[in-house]
Amino acid sequence: MLAAAKAVVDTGVGLDLDGVLAVLRCSDEELPEYLAIAHEVRMTWCGPEVEVEGIVSLKTGGCPEDCHFCSQSGLFTSPVRAVWLDIPSLVEAAKQTAATGATEFCIVAAVRGPDQRLMTQLADGVAAIREAVDINIAASLGMLTQDQVDQLSALGIHRYNHNLETARSHFPQVVTTHTWQERWDTLRMVRAAGMEVCCGGILGLGETVEQRAEFAIQLQELDPHEVPLNFLNPRPGTPLSDQPVLDPKDALRAVAAFRLALPRTLLRYAGGREITLGDLGTRDGLLGGVNAVIVGNYLTTLGRSPEQDLALLDELSMPVKALSATL
Template sequence: MSDTLQPVALGRKPGPAASSRPGLSPQEARTAIRAGEVALLDERRLLTEDEITDLAHVPDASVNSLAALAHEVRLAWCGSEVEVEGILSAKTGGCPEDCHFCSQSSQFDTPVKATPFLDTDEVLAAARETAALGASEFCIVLAVRGPDERTLQRILELVPIVRADAGLNVAVSAGILSEDQARRLGEGGVHRYNHNLETAESYFPEVVTTHSYDERLNTCRLVLENGMELCCGALLGMGETVDQRIELLMALRSVDPSEVPLNFLNPRPGTPLGDRQVVEPLEAIRWIALFRLALPSVILRYAGGREVTLRELQAMGMTSGINALIVGNYLTTLGRTPAEDLQMLADLRMPIGALSAAL
């Protein structure tokens, strides 16, 4: 991995997301959680936006009950297996976009500097390390607005090599796609393509100004139209409200992802969001559970920021709806060691397996 990797940020005081409505009483919370249980486990249907909104407003004392329901929903809709994935920043830094959370943007003065595309041997070494952990997926990530022709050709060269050498499904994250690029990646054997919505459309202009929400939505549509699974996630803690998180959940539901990486902001020095407060652990558990309850069939993946946000509650997150995780380092931040995560799964008696889109 790049020598630009930075440790997670610690010590910032957390603050809860603002909401336009008051919280539920304990009795109202019990009623709402019970209604969610009936809908998802007995009636086997998706929750309405109003039902999700009610659950988002249960008091802190009810979060454990919310998390327990989310775990039962995960088991009922997805099974007991956990998917393990490794990611590789194959082209780090120098991105022209101004995503305010990202230290890879060339528009901000951050410690992350631009590096060229890694050579094939470096990519294969990372893929083999990932396979040795029991992972089934390897994601090649590039800090670009979208792939130019040379970059696209490199990706298309690497995908079959990684699949043959490491025996892994290959996912790619390379920004905004054209119709022709999506077609070629699908035909070239890319299993999943990652393109996060990140936040609600109503909050997006506060986070990114160099491309539009519609461009992101269009890339998501092209991924599915060209036979790839869609990996489309969220980044919580950027200053969005509870209402906007629910808006994001409904948007994610509309693009029909197979996988949803759930990231929590780890404020990076030099970025416009570098002074944001981190999400507190119990709030993170609440939203892990809500993502599972709103999106019961998806692969819900622990992603960036979980160490600084959840701290000692990472195992609790695994019993609050998570059924996949990235192991090792992230793009520009250091994660826990893979051994720690694998031990956590062993302690929880959660089997590692390969997941695909749930039916």
């Protein structure tokens, strides 16, 4: 399968299901070569720049959904409780994000979908951020109606995040309060409205290697602008609290496989990389296909400091994508 992987460099066409599965099953001895090919694919089809993003939670906790990995669900005994962020704090978070060199600021809410209060708060927050700092504003507010999609588009939200989380076949073991199809339908409406689609998931949710490959191909069909790769960081009080952390080599196999399935896509390091990969693995992934990172903390867990990530990018001679390049 190495020949098929190398062909992606020349054609820019992602691997099929069998090809992705072969990468996910590769031996430890083969892994460095697959990572090297994935890096060559990234450099050929995406270039050397790395897009940097910060995220902030506008509404934390108290979510009515039962996503088994999430400490923000109001159905579990995790210690996260419902909190709303005020507009000045939202603006300050955007300023701090921009100060790192990030071009992307994503406003997230722990909800099934936005109600009118949340839409109003978001509109006020977007207006205040635009007066204070020059940065792209993305949003992640759960499942949307067509009217809400139109409102977000009118606000100038240029990218919308809504993760499918895992393969369609595995989704019912992870979430029971809504369906994979409902998430897919939201993503289709977002794309049709002209916003960029950001859609990825979490690896290590108990899925099989075959389901991991299935997920990569389903993302390939969706063809999102960005795919955030999260690795499960088991949270106390959630149904997956005892799930083992993904083996770091399996995580790197997934980085290579998802890059080779999605040669032209922003592949972003997201939550859980610190506990799964550590410093050395983070470096290996950046040299194995990753070309975007979330800097700073995540929604309910701590990340690496922005300074650490920016220093690593500088060491690897990977320039941070400028704001003008993202418009």
